[in-house]
Amino acid sequence: MWDWVSAPDYWAARFAVQHLIAIGYLLGFTSALRQFRGLLGERGLTPIPRFLARVAFRGSPSLFHLHYSDRFCAGVCWVGVVGSLLALVVDLAPLWVWIALWLVLWLLYLSIVNVGQVWYSFGWESLLLEAGFLAIFLGPGSVAPPTPVLWLLTWLLFRVEFGAGLIKLRGDSCWRDFTALYYHHETQPMPGPFSRWFHWLPRTLHKVEVAANHGTQLVVPFILFAPQPAATVAALIVVVTQGWLMLSGNFAWLNWLTITLAFSAMGSWLLRWVTPAPPPLTAPPPWFVAAVLAVTVIFVVLSYWPLRNMLGRRQVMNRSFNRLHLGNTYGAFGSVTRTRYEVIIEGAAGSDGDWLEYEFKGKPGDPRRRPPQVAPYHLRLDWLMWFLAISPSYGRTWLPNLVAALLRNEEHVLRLLRHNPFPESPPMFVRAHLYRYRFATRAERRETGAFWIRSRVGDFIPPLTLEDLA
Known part of the structure; x- marks a missing residue:
């Protein structure tokens, strides 16, 4: 048998x-x-x-x-x-x-x-x-x-790709x-060290990339079920495409x-x-x-x-239809943001003190810091900060607690960050601004040493104390 x-x-x-x-x-x-x-x-x-x-x-x-x-x-x-x-x-x-x-x-x-x-x-x-x-x-x-x-x-694999x-x-x-990659490398959740290079490739090549992506995800999956060696060739195309994505961004595992x-x-x-x-x-x-x-x-x-x-006509991405997470549906980037925004959190020791930035391990912050290679590891808070910049509603269950944790210098939460500007005692105030980020051009990079050019958009969280949260 x-x-x-x-x-x-x-x-x-x-x-x-x-x-x-x-x-x-x-x-x-x-x-x-x-x-x-x-x-x-x-x-x-x-x-x-x-x-x-x-x-x-x-x-x-x-x-x-x-x-x-x-x-x-x-x-x-x-x-x-x-x-x-x-x-x-x-x-x-x-x-x-x-x-x-x-x-x-x-x-x-x-x-x-x-x-x-x-x-x-x-x-x-x-x-x-x-x-x-x-x-x-x-x-x-x-x-x-x-x-x-x-x-x-x-x-x-077919469900993931198709x-x-x-x-x-x-x-x-x-x-x-075919214009998705005009924006994607710059606005993806967590750019990697080569994302800026990918972003500044010629736009004609970006269109070729999109066309190749459509072929890999809409045609190649069917060839996976073909006799050998066609199935192996199809699998190799998937491997090459995924390797390209690993180089151009950080998408965990x-x-x-x-x-x-x-x-x-x-x-x-x-x-x-x-x-x-x-x-x-x-x-x-x-x-x-x-x-x-x-x-x-x-x-x-x-x-x-x-x-x-x-x-169906109303396809959704990444949904589990049961609590055992078996037989799921997958998908990614059904929509592409055109502009990158970042929430920058700051603290101050007093009402007349300097405002100092909290640095995260993976997400953009300091414009002069090269985007790090994180994947296949996953920085969960950094990813949620990207969603937060799209809409404050993404932070309704955890953002107030994050602010409170920073105001208390809570050790376990601070370990999720790259840098705590208040190592000796917690700040009195915490606030957040919304910034627009874009990749520096080659000329800007040579002149300033920065990987990002940012401009302040407005307030995201006003200055808060522990008493305000209470």
């Missing part, structure tokens, strides 16, 4: 996918470990205990409904980090050990995402969970890769007139996971040069075959909702 659902020639593809997903988990758990206290801890900006008090287990399945403390959450993150490292080296473990390890990783990360609130509302969180769940059923290196699971991984292509074509007109999924469609004739030789492959027990077929049926049923979303 196993012969007709196994794909021994895809052993190298399975090896690449599993190891890259394990690194994705490592990034996710490390990000949570380093940031959860300031964002979600008991004294964080949106504390998990408050969320658990108003949302039942059925609404957000999570281990934290059983117990929550900052120490327990840190323990969960550490178990996830260690488990991710083990997943990189247990290729030849017994089948039940393999399944148990990957299942634990999925349950732990699901528990974090489902209480992560606005900080975990990004599509790549659901993408990691869906890919990680399918990895449970890929099996260890001693078992031939199951064909249905490889197809499901390819189907997941969904993103559709939302662009249906959304902002700049994708249809979205590009990393998309490249990971592309390996599921690659034949061994290409990957055998970069993966070890396979061990003797054995047939799995009947219960594992039954589990693979059951999961396949479940995902076929779950595919109804993302298909309906992609084919």
